[in-house]
Amino acid sequence: MPQMTMLDALNDALHIAMEKDDDVVMLGEDIGKKGGVFGTTAGLHEKFGEMRVMDTPLSECGIIGTAVGMAIYGLRPVPEIQFQDFIFPGFDQIVSEMAKMRYRSGGHFTCPMVVRTPSGGGIRGGHYHSQSGEAYFAHTPGLRVVMPSTPREAKGLMLSAIFCDDPVIFLEPKALYRHGKEEVEEGFFTIDMDKARIAREGKDVTVVTWGAMTPICQDAATEVAEKGIDVEIVDMRSMLPWDAETVLDSVRKTGRCIAVQEAPRTCSFASEIAATVAEKAVDSLEAPVGRVSGFDTPFPYALEHVYKPDKKRVTNAIEYVASYE
Amino acid sequence: MGNSVAAKKTTSTAETPDPYEVGPLGLFQLVDETGTETAAVPELPEGLAVRLLEAMLFQRALDQRMLNLQRQGRIGFYGTAKGQEGAVLGSGAAFEEQDWCYPALREGAIALWRGMKLDHYIAQCFGNAADPTHGRQMPCHYSDAPSRYVSLSSPIGTQISHAAGAARAIQIKGDKDKIVGGWMGDGATSSNDFHAGMNFAAVWKAPIVYICQNNQWAISVPAAAQTASETFAIKAEAYGMPGMRVDGNDVLACYVATKLAADRARRGEGPTFIEMLTFRLGGHSSSDDPTKYRDESIAKQWEQRDPLDRHRTWLVGKGMWTDKMQDDFLAEAGTAISEAITRVEAAPPVETETLFSDVWADVPAMLRDQQDRYTNEETV
Structure with a gap:
């Protein structure tokens, strides 16, 4: 099996999807000849032409709004928003149109489309190239909100997303684009978006996370293992719909849980995890449910390393809930 | 201007x-x-x-009837x-x-000109079980x-x-x-x-x-x-x-x-x-x-x-329309609208189940759980 970075894997998935189905089209800013500012769409314009890989005018509301019209017509558009921080001019199209089309039309019209967008920190980009906005989207019924954590996960989830009949916000953790390589199957395969993944099995503490925080949690788990704490990591994959059962099953086994995210703390997806665990697994809990998160501040430029949860903060939280009596 | x-x-x-x-x-x-x-x-x-005159006359009559229904509290x-x-x-x-x-x-x-059924037009306004869009919009x-x-x-x-x-x-x-x-x-x-x-x-x-x-x-x-x-x-x-x-x-x-x-x-x-x-x-x-x-x-x-x-x-x-044609057309339109309103208004309310369908292509486990808990009158 070939070794791929997440960028390689995403690019491979997009090539496979476009080869498999002529209705798959891409549109966005600089995705054509340039191949995207990160290179995710490299080679697609050359191979599939400008009618299927479209460089658009600079308007996120136009990119998503026209993609909605394409999807209703019967295509499977995959618009790219260059950075998740730039998505907000298109937010009305996402929330009011793309997410609600199936429901409000009684199923007469649907939006099978994937909005791809790089998310999170890791490139010293300040708050307009670094934010984690998953909670905005996870609060919108009708959307799927997906974030992969490894190259193989990225490819399988992307192919699932493109051939799914629901609209998907596909958040690409840009910190992991070139984070490392992994063996990834050649050709077409999918990964079930509805099921969370046990990224590490353990019996003492459940760590729930997703995207770029996953490898940081894995490093923390390795460190605390030396102190005898056996961590189970649940990689959510999808934040809407989300797989509560896998989280609850893990917590019922370990009795201790933290949720780790890069996003700001208040009203975040980690808060949803904590509330659900408290509501449905209280009899199993032996410690408070902890949240490790970004702060309730804008994403900073110079102090990115302070803002983003690192191995030390995750390790501290694991040790706190593990030793709570 | x-x-x-x-x-x-x-x-x-x-x-x-x-x-x-x-x-x-x-x-x-x-x-x-x-x-x-x-x-x-x-x-x-x-x-x-x-046909254009007929469609305009029909819409004027339909609009007036629907506005009356709103004034009577029968549609919202x-x-x-x-x-x-x-x-x-x-x-x-x-x-x-x-x-x-x-x-x-x-x-x-x-929509009517293009063939949407009059009953569906009226039913969308009633938002009841006769509405193919299940009363999801105003x-x-x-x-x-x-x-x-x-x-x-x-x-x-x-x-x-x-x-x-x-x-x-x-x-x-x-x-x-x-x-x-x-x-x-x-x-x-x-x-x-x-x-x-x-x-x-x-x-x-x-x-x-x-x-x-x-x-x-x-x-x-x-x-x-x-x-x-x-x-x-x-x-x-x-x-x-x-x-x-x-x-x-x-x-x-x-x-x-x-x-x-x-x-x-x-x-x-x-x-x-x-x-x-x-x-x-x-x-x-x-x-x-x-x-x-x-x-x-x-x-x-x-x-x-x-x-x-x-x-x-x-x-x-142009000799293509007469007062009698107009009277006959309006009488027929009035009857068609009245009959459609009668048919549609007799339909039951939308099924509660339709609250939960069509959000996604399939109802996911998390939403099915919410629906079950509502159906079973569970408290949290």
């Missing part, structure tokens, strides 16, 4: 002017408010002129097309069966896939981008026989999506006709407070597409202009933007009282320009 129908009307009766040449600052008209031809009416498809809301039937149906009739329509609030008559938000009349939302202007995308999809798939109609009001020209949709459509040279019904009021805000442009039509030029300005109360002018633009789009020559100058004779909706913000003497003046009276007078002058 706005009220200059008399000043700018075409005076030539010798030949039909080209609305592209009349341009975005002129006003394309064929029949004036007295029913007199101000320019030669070109040959129309067999029976179309009569309604927005009429009163005064705008010429712009609605004249533009709508210029599209073919295979074309796609992206409407705004007042284009329901186009009245007047119709969706009908068989007639390619696409769901509209209440946020203004969003359909303008969708229409551009659909037209691009037609190009991508090579469906050369199809085009898109995209409707909006004057207020929508201030929206983000107007700018995005117009720009994308022009850059893509997409097969689309945009129709702006300038009824001169966005709820309480008059057209002059909506834009500093001399006309709405002139905005098209900045996007690199031609703009037309048409007397929106002259149904034949609306049809002829839209058909020209539709033919052009179908030939692959790109989009056109058409401003149809009309007037909203009623309130914005059943929730609105226009006497609070506008001088109703202006509405009285516009009643003299009623598109129905104008077209009927023209048809009578």
Whole structure:
């Protein structure tokens, strides 16, 4: 099996999807000849032409709004928003149109489309190239909100997303684009978006996370293992719909849980995890449910390393809930 | 701006002017408010002129009945097309069966013209089990896939981008026989999506006709407070597409202009933007009282320009319509509407289960759990 970075894997998935189905089209800013500012769409314009890989005018509301019209017509558009921080001019199209089309039309019209967008920190980009906005989207019924954590996960989830009949916000953790390589199957395969993944099995503490925080949690788990704490990591994959059962099953086994995210703390997806665990697994809990998160501040430029949860903060939280009596 | 129908009307009766040449600052008209031809009416498809009058009469009657139902508390809301039937149906009739329509609030008559069942139109307003869209939106938000009349939302202007995308999809798939109609009001020209949709459509040279019904009021805000442009039509030029300005109360002018633009789009020559100058004779909706913000003497003046009276007078002058035909048609329409209301109102409320379906393609476990907990009356 070939070794791929997440960028390689995403690019491979997009090539496979476009080869498999002529209705798959891409549109966005600089995705054509340039191949995207990160290179995710490299080679697609050359191979599939400008009618299927479209460089658009600079308007996120136009990119998503026209993609909605394409999807209703019967295509499977995959618009790219260059950075998740730039998505907000298109937010009305996402929330009011793309997410609600199936429901409000009684199923007469649907939006099978994937909005791809790089998310999170890791490139010293300040708050307009670094934010984690998953909670905005996870609060919108009708959307799927997906974030992969490894190259193989990225490819399988992307192919699932493109051939799914629901609209998907596909958040690409840009910190992991070139984070490392992994063996990834050649050709077409999918990964079930509805099921969370046990990224590490353990019996003492459940760590729930997703995207770029996953490898940081894995490093923390390795460190605390030396102190005898056996961590189970649940990689959510999808934040809407989300797989509560896998989280609850893990917590019922370990009795201790933290949720780790890069996003700001208040009203975040980690808060949803904590509330659900408290509501449905209280009899199993032996410690408070902890949240490790970004702060309730804008994403900073110079102090990115302070803002983003690192191995030390995750390790501290694991040790706190593990030793709570 | 706005009220200059008399000043700018075409005076030539010798030949039909080209609305592209009349341009975005002129006003394309064929029949004036007295029913007199101000320019030669070109040959129309067999029976179309009569069908247009019938459809306008039907919509006026239907709107009045639906508004009455709202006043009686039997439906929750309604927005009429009163005064705008010429712009609605004249533009709508210029599209073919295979074309796609992206409407705004007042284009329901186009859905009926294209074959949506009257029962479904009325049922959408009742929001009961007879509504194919399961009572999910407030009245007047119709969706009908068989007639390619696409769901509209209440946020203004969003359909303008969708229409551009659909037209691009037609190009991508090579469906050369199809085009898109995209409707909006004057207020929508201030929206983000107007700018995005117009720009994308022009850059893509997409097969689309945009129709702006300038009824001169966005709820309480008059057209002059909506834009500093001399006309709405002139905005098209900045996007690199031609703009037309048409007397929106002259149904034949609306049809002829839209058909020209539709033919052009179908030939692959790109989009056109058409401003149809009309007037909203009623309130914005059943929730609105226009006497609070506008001088109703202006509405009285516009009643003299009623598109129905104008077209009927023209048809009578051509020997194609009589008072008896009108009486018979209205009697039949009244009966059809009454019978449909009776059928629809007898339907039960929507099933609770429909609250949970159609959110996603399948109901996910987390939502099924919420539904089960509601059904079982669990407390948390």
